[in-house]
Amino acid sequence: MDEITRIPVGGEQAYDVVVGRGLTDQIAALLPGADRVAVLASAPLAGRAGAVEAALRAEGRAVTRIEIPDAESGKTIETAAACWDRLGAAGFTRSDAVVAVGGGAATDLGGYVAAAWLRGVRWVPVSTSLLGMVDAAVGGKTGVNTAAGKNLVGAFHPPAGVLCDLDSLDSLPPADLTAGLAEVVKCGFIAEPAILDLIERDPAAATDPAGPAVRRLIEYAVRVKADVVGGDLKESGRREILNYGHTLAHAIEKVEHYTWRHGDAVSVGLVYAAQLSHLAGRLDRPTADRHRAILTALGLPTTYSAAAWPDLLAAMRVDKKARGSRLRFIVLDALAETDVLDGPSDDLLAEAFATVSD
Structure with a gap:
């Protein structure tokens, strides 16, 4: 063993x-x-x-x-x-x-x-x-x-x-393994930058299930989640940071009737959240752009249909982080520094979506 x-x-x-x-x-x-x-x-x-x-x-x-x-x-x-x-x-x-x-x-x-x-x-x-x-x-x-x-x-x-x-x-089918890496990348941006460095050094190794890099990435990501949930089981505080990228991701899954892989939807959602963070004046451009570069290197999707925006916005309004009519997003102020963007305007949301539209 x-x-x-x-x-x-x-x-x-x-x-x-x-x-x-x-x-x-x-x-x-x-x-x-x-x-x-x-x-x-x-x-x-x-x-x-x-x-x-x-x-x-x-x-x-x-x-x-x-x-x-x-x-x-x-x-x-x-x-x-x-x-x-x-x-x-x-x-x-x-x-x-x-x-x-x-x-x-x-x-x-x-x-x-x-x-x-x-x-x-x-x-x-x-x-x-x-x-x-x-x-x-x-x-x-x-x-x-x-x-x-x-x-x-x-x-x-x-x-x-x-x-x-x-x-x-x-x-595991290669596409399923790669999709799972979106959650690992999320952990890198919200808490453990070593994850991002490891992937950037050798994206191919990050997708080899028999190699040591995948195990290291899994252990990094599990430690991030263990640290967060151990102090906030019921998502009353810090645990919300694990939803970075997930507001749009869950909306995509709903619009697609759950036929999209969760990780693929999270990948698009991460790029969207990063661009939203930047457009809201919270995150620098290089860190925002780093999301797309890493996810693309892994072969993950980073865009979604522009025509779907009305349906996606409607789906996001029933997200579990929403409070009444106000949408709330986990955003980055810097690498591994998270915060909440409360009640962004529809214009700002649409502007961010335009950056991930195809």
């Missing part, structure tokens, strides 16, 4: 994010006393879910396998309700647990299923995508999508631990 890195996440319900290769045998230790464990996974991940199930059974746990739809199509209240029905039929109690195997959509769903069942049972995300490892699996945000928007229904429910098994990345 490869060397294991344990990154602690503090707070009232502390846990570790475990990074390494060959981590399947770690799962049972994270759930002591759980006689029954439900393993949620989509059909494409049946093999990895089967390995998790085998490890749990080897430790004497009864396993209920629940197949969920793949990706964002499964992140619905209807899927959650079906999962709750299965837990009820299997007699799950408060001492039992849920394991969610998959990318960000699967772990968001699995965490919400666990948060609501009996008002909260233990759960563990086994993240199989780079995006999930650095973002969705860490921090205890769980939820589902609705017609009103992405992640507007959910709960804060920290996991018992997080497994980031780097073996999963070896078979």
Whole structure:
């Protein structure tokens, strides 16, 4: 087994994010006393879910396998309700647990299923995508999508631990791996500039799942998120900085009916947020332009359709950071210095969007 890195996440319900290769045998230790464990996974991940199930059974746990739809199509209240029905039929109690195997959509769903069942049972995300490892699996945000928007229904429910098994990345489609790097780049701009330096030195190495650069980037990003969420579980303060670039990104996802990769939408959203920061007089031009240069070097998108602006603006108005009719954006005052732009004018928003329009 490869060397294991344990990154602690503090707070009232502390846990570790475990990074390494060959981590399947770690799962049972994270759930002591759980006689029954439900393993949620989509059909494409049946093999990895089967390995998790085998490890749990080897430790004497009864396993209920629940197949969920793949990706964002499964992140619905209807899927959650079906999962709750299965837990009820299997007699799950408060001492039992849920394991969610998959990318960000699967772990968001699995965490919400666990948060609501009996008002909260233990759960563990086994993240199989780079995006999930650095973002969705860490921090205890769980939820589902609705017609009103992405992640507007959910709960804060920290996991018992997080497994980031780097073996999963070896078979990840290259476009999915690259999309996940958008969240890593975000962490570089809001808190850890070493991430940006590492990517700029060798963008190709940053997209090689077998190389050391990807592991270093994952560990950097996880430490950034662990530091932020450990002191602000319920997003009442500093945790909002993790939404840098996400206001437009979530709007793009809604307009695209969740067919765009989250990381691709975040990439466009980061460039937009940087340009908005600059046009608002907050951020210098070179740092704003650095966003586009790094994301382009990774092969990520940095523009979106100009014709979509009215729909995007409408979608942003129901963003969870909005307060009444006022939009609020996380912006940069300088590299690794974040702040909130409260109530920018529609003209300023449109001017910033023009810089990312095609």
